[in-house]
Amino acid sequence: MGLVSDDEPRAALRGAVLGLGMIGRHHARLLQASSRVTFAGAVDPGGDRFGIVQEPALVFGSIEELLDAKAVDFAIVAVPTEEHLPAAQALAAAGVAVLVEKPLAATAREARALMAAVEAAGVRAAVGHVERCNPALLELRRRVGTGQLGEVFLIATERVGPFPARVRDVGVVKDLATHDLDLVCWLGGAPIERLAAQTQHRMGRQHEDLVLVTGRLRSDVAFNVNVDWLSPTKVRRTRILGERGMLVADTLTSDLTFFANGEVTSEWTAAQAARGVSEGDMTRYALSRREPLLVELETFCDWVAGDDSAPIVTLEEGLATVLAAEAVLEAAGSGETVRL
Template structure:
């Protein structure tokens, strides 16, 4: 599309994520929400003057340029393939599909059609994580040794059609590979089922990236404490991102030498100065839609590619396979 032309947007899925996308698409300069669809109607009342269409075919029939897909995960492939066939640029909410195999079919369809295909991993648009990635890329940590994430909290009110690994850990796997700019090569996981549902509700996963960085993820929805933290540790110290507040803190390795004989021989690090960076806090979902718009206009844009979406899903499936077989999975 030509830079600056208005993008006729369609939205399918008006549930817990779709309602936010409806608002944000209407706010983004250069986007015009012209059609919405959901076979179950508009329970959050976001359609406004637009008729609520029954399916993806009706959405395509409105002559849209691009679409946002926010239907349940098991429908992602069917809806995305219909949009690809119709020549509609598309962003699919995470994960790209229900399985990596399904995701590969979606990614291939958009690539072969020469369309912009993106996945909605909104955490990449969190101000603290964007700043962390920028500073790591600028060499401020020196060599990165380890990235750890913790995403814990109470059970979500929305009914999920998947367990905690595909619903939540998928965010951490995506953002870790993105921050490090390196894919996963191995992963191991342990899960537990404590809430009486068929899907897992707690996971602890560890892994290694191609670059040699070691990683760990703690994810659950059975904790009364809400935690959203990503920590990158390297030769110069640690970056700590609190993605609930959007804060980024740098804790430097100290250079104060210990007087105490017992520890002076230990060649480790000590705690140095801490800096909390002042960051402009823009709404991540809006940043995400602006990135999609820029990609459609042919501008430089850091959207999550469908290939990235497939890689993340392969890692997610490997975590579940590891937990089921009690062995480390090499990707």
């Protein structure tokens, strides 16, 4: 059941998915369509409620049933967050590589146990922080890397909208803001140094449904994360502000826009500096739009097949995000700034 050998890096991998819910059904669709993968099956005790698996015999009620029936090289863990740990443990013990949906686990303790299981089994594993595969964010990061904005001083994300009835086991911090806590570090090129947070509980659930985080990366870039399930419209926006202007990515439409600072035309440079920036040209970039979940799958397949340079999200990065989410909840509870 091991990995394909290094001299056959493009051979089809036998891939399965655990969980056929909101996100698992999309993984199942892509696994069945990909020429890189032979679809080994899907596991969901609730069955295939979205009717996504073309061959009904490939829907299994448990991991054990799947592994008894099929040889599996890798599996995508798309079960509720609190069940990531037992699912990944069972797969790793059977020698199966795992792509675990974000967040890596519900708590840092569980994330570390998951990492230990993967390490003990010697299997490859990564986290599905799929926003890193969004074309607008990839291009945003590339442009920041080329120095288009000059020195960067702010990363601000907004991820608000109505409540999706599917989420039951965690609050908005772990379910949604983990996207943003990963993004600010990936885009800013540094880990979080400190943060403060505010939450709201407006829907009568045990967990929070709104969070505002403000903090600083170790690179001294300030960041702001604004996430909720209470807004009557869906917004997914990431903006990076630097000394030459601002890049704004809309990940719903995969649009990227550059707002340049106006040219300095006056000799009175000191007076201009005191006045601050002015509005310059605005450019919307035309991007080729590939489905982020497909890019994530292909990247993971490259890596499982032996390409160590494939840009997967490591378990260490996944753990850092879970730790950041716990720090957010601690900061919101105590009202204090938390250092990571």
